[in-house]
Amino acid sequence: MTSENASVDFFEQCGDELAIGSEIYNKVLGFYHKEARLLDNLKFMEWAETLATDIQYNVPIRQTRLVKDSQSSVLYSMRHMYEDYRSLMGRAMRLSGNSAWAEDPASRTRRFVSNLAVFATGTEGEYAAVSYLLITRNRFDDDHFDLIPCERRDIVRLEDGVWKLAKRDVILDQVLLGTPNLAIFL
Amino acid sequence: MSGNNNRRLADGSTIADLIDLDRREVQLRTLSDREIYEWEQEKIFGKTWLLLGHESEIPNDGDFVQRFMGDDSVIVARHKGEVFVSLNVCPHRGMKITTQDAGTASIHKCIYHGWAFRGNGDFLGSPVADQCMHGTISTKEELALKQARVTLYGGLIFATWNIDGPSFEDFLGDAKWYYDMLFCRSDKGMEVAGPPQRFVVRANWKAAGEQSAADGFHTLTLHRWLGEVGNYKKDDGESGDLTPEMFGAEVSSPHGHALRCIDLNRKIRRLTGKDPEELSTEEKLRVLPPPGMTGEAFEQLKRNLSPEQLEVMAWMPPQVGGMFPNVLFGYVYIPQADGSVVGSMTLHAYVPKGPDKLEFTNWIFVEKDTPPELREKMVMQTIQLFGTSGMVEQDDSDTWPHMTLTAKGPQGRFSTMKYQAMYETGKPEGWPGPGIVNEGFTKDDTQWHWWKYWYDLMTAED
Ligand code: FES
Ligand SMILES: [Fe+2]
Numbered sequence: 001m002t003s004e005n006a007s008v009d010f011f012e013q014c015g016d017e018l019a020i021g022s023e024i025y026n027k028v029l030g031f032y033h034k035e036a037r038l039l040d041n042l043k044f045m046e047w048a049e050t051l052a053t054d055i056q057y058n059v060p061i062r063q064t065r066l067v068k069d070s071q072s073s074v075l076y077s078m079r080h081m082y083e084d085y086r087s088l089m090g091r092a093m094r095l096s097g098n099s100a101w102a103e104d105p106a107s108r109t110r111r112f113v114s115n116l117a118v119f120a121t122g123t124e125g126e127y128a129a130v131s132y133l134l135i136t137r138n139r140f141d142d143d144h145f146d147l148i149p150c151e152r153r154d155i156v157r158l159e160d161g162v163w164k165l166a167k168r169d170v171i172l173d174q175v176l177l178g179t180p181n182l183a184i185f186l
Numbered sequence: 187m188s189g190n191n192n193r194r195l196a197d198g199s200t201i202a203d204l205i206d207l208d209r210r211e212v213q214l215r216t217l218s219d220r221e222i223y224e225w226e227q228e229k230i231f232g233k234t235w236l237l238l239g240h241e242s243e244i245p246n247d248g249d250f251v252q253r254f255m256g257d258d259s260v261i262v263a264r265h266k267g268e269v270f271v272s273l274n275v276c277p278h279r280g281m282k283i284t285t286q287d288a289g290t291a292s293i294h295k296c297i298y299h300g301w302a303f304r305g306n307g308d309f310l311g312s313p314v315a316d317q318c319m320h321g322t323i324s325t326k327e328e329l330a331l332k333q334a335r336v337t338l339y340g341g342l343i344f345a346t347w348n349i350d351g352p353s354f355e356d357f358l359g360d361a362k363w364y365y366d367m368l369f370c371r372s373d374k375g376m377e378v379a380g381p382p383q384r385f386v387v388r389a390n391w392k393a394a395g396e397q398s399a400a401d402g403f404h405t406l407t408l409h410r411w412l413g414e415v416g417n418y419k420k421d422d423g424e425s426g427d428l429t430p431e432m433f434g435a436e437v438s439s440p441h442g443h444a445l446r447c448i449d450l451n452r453k454i455r456r457l458t459g460k461d462p463e464e465l466s467t468e469e470k471l472r473v474l475p476p477p478g479m480t481g482e483a484f485e486q487l488k489r490n491l492s493p494e495q496l497e498v499m500a501w502m503p504p505q506v507g508g509m510f511p512n513v514l515f516g517y518v519y520i521p522q523a524d525g526s527v528v529g530s531m532t533l534h535a536y537v538p539k540g541p542d543k544l545e546f547t548n549w550i551f552v553e554k555d556t557p558p559e560l561r562e563k564m565v566m567q568t569i570q571l572f573g574t575s576g577m578v579e580q581d582d583s584d585t586w587p588h589m590t591l592t593a594k595g596p597q598g599r600f601s602t603m604k605y606q607a608m609y610e611t612g613k614p615e616g617w618p619g620p621g622i623v624n625e626g627f628t629k630d631d632t633q634w635h636w637w638k639y640w641y642d643l644m645t646a647e648d
């Protein structure tokens with residue numbers, strides 16, 4: 001059983017923090033707003049165009065552990081999602097097809113992105129971005145919302161003047177996930 | 187039917203009134219009644235063997251995980267090499283002994299007043315014993331954590347509260363011959379990729395449980411995307427038709443276990459360009475080894491399985507099915523875009539959480555000696571197809587809640603689930619395996635046998 005913890009290096013690669021309101025910061029913030037708009041409006045193939053072809057996309061599982069064992073509260077040995085470009089395209093295509101019943105009728109979702117911090121990295125044109133994400137998800141006549149609060153740890157990249165998502169790790173706040181599936185993107 | 191328990195539900199009906207044995211119909215209210223749920227806790231989750239995990243999750247002395255047997259939390263711990271399952275309830279005032287999902291501890295100390303227990307549940311003492319904290323009325327033996335009966339099978343941890351009940355082998359019966367092919371086929375055995383995925387589905391556990399007893403038909407419609415855009419997409423324009431994948435043999439069990447054995451001939455023909463009839467069992471297993479194994483592992487298969495099991499493994503291996511009451515297995519051979527095949531090995535437990543809620547617990551397995559590159563591919567593929575975000579199973583988890591809701595309607599609760607697609611074929615010619623086996627296109631028999639065992643247990647004398 002492996003228990004490698006791929007998130008450890010995320011903050012190590014974060015260089016200088018960019019000032020809130022600086023040009024790059026605003027661009028990255030705009031990228032997230034646009035992403036939320038595309039996903040909340042079911043524009044999956046357009047969203048897929050914002051993915052770098054070498055993307056790594058992970059949603060590690062969480063465990064309830066003692067504070068002294070807290071490095072084991074985020075585990076990559078098992079994940080809720082473990083994706084590359086091909087699989088994300090496959091998911092986007094499935095959702096755009098005829099028989100993706102888990103999302104047809106679609107959930108009504110809203111992605112609230114906040115607490116954004118953007119950092120330079122050692123690589124030109126690549127930025128590390130940490131943000132909070134709250135997804136509200138409602139299906140059918142449900143009088144409750146499935147809430148999916150999480151933290152995104154991303155690498156965003158400027159490729160020929162276009163912002164792309166190069167890496168994403170989503171740290172969920174629930175151990176026992178309270179939504180019946182992750183048929184939606186985080 | 188062995189049962190003759192005349193216990194009545196509040197409206198006067200008995201379990202026998204809910205199931206029409208001749209017409210093979212089950213009333214939907216079985217999926218919604220709280221009373222039935224409470225009986226199940228006692229007569230099913232209090233009686234059968236339940237899957238709790240795998241020993242590779244707790245490799246070292248003192249390692250433990252927290253799991254559920256019905257509504258009860260239990261501690262699954264390794265103590266002096268052995269696996270123990272203790273009720274996670276402090277005998278003092280009922281605090282949970284552990285609140286963690288996993289950890290390592292030689293002593294489990296209740297955080298409330300400090301009573302302490304060993305990994306095997308033994309009561310060690312209370313912090314101020316000299317001030318008579320645990321009194322003299324209860325003996326130390328009486329203050330131990332309640333122990334479930336435990337068995338390990340292929341490293342899988344099963345436990346039951348039925349201390350003098352049937353052995354695990356009796357419980358599996360003829361189905362064991364087939365499960366051995368999945369769980370006991372390699373020299374070193376399986377291991378978990380990591381702790382399980384866990385998520386909640388607002389559905390009765392039986393909506394998932396009866397489906398796990400090898401519902402083949404739903405694949406054709408609910409999982410139709412597999413043929414449209416997924417791994418089973420054909421280039422011949424006949425997009426969406428999954429019917430060729432539905433042929434094989436299905437194994438039923440009087441204990442509700444079920445296995446769908448799916449014909450590999452089409453895959454073997456594609457891989458070799460040869461007529462599978464002309465290939466030996468060994469040749470077939472070398473080109474299309476079971477999930478997690480490579481062709482070289484044939485020697486291991488030969489050591490661990492009988493020639494008859496090898497024959498079935500090369501011909502129609504069990505790929506999906508369940509173990510009563512709430513386990514699903516998927517040991518599947520998934521076609522890849524490049525024409526090769528990558529296997530997946532996954533086990534789910536659908537843990538009841540009230541009449542309209544279940545916890546979906548999903549373990550992903552590899553063989554201990556699966557080569558690292560293959561291992562990574564398997565884990566990634568399995569996460570993408572099964573469990574939380576699995577493109578196959580996300581459709582299931584959206585279906586069961588609707589069944590659970592329809593089962594609440596004053597009219598809907600008396601609607602029935604029907605299991606009337608019946609086999610009339612019997613075993614495939616030359617089939618060497620035991621049990622109730624039928625050949626051909628998938629049918630409902632396995633799921634019907636699942637309900638019959640549910641009926642047996644629910645009506646059994648206490
Ligand atoms: S409840 Fe555990 S020590 Fe009191
Ligand atoms: Fe399914």
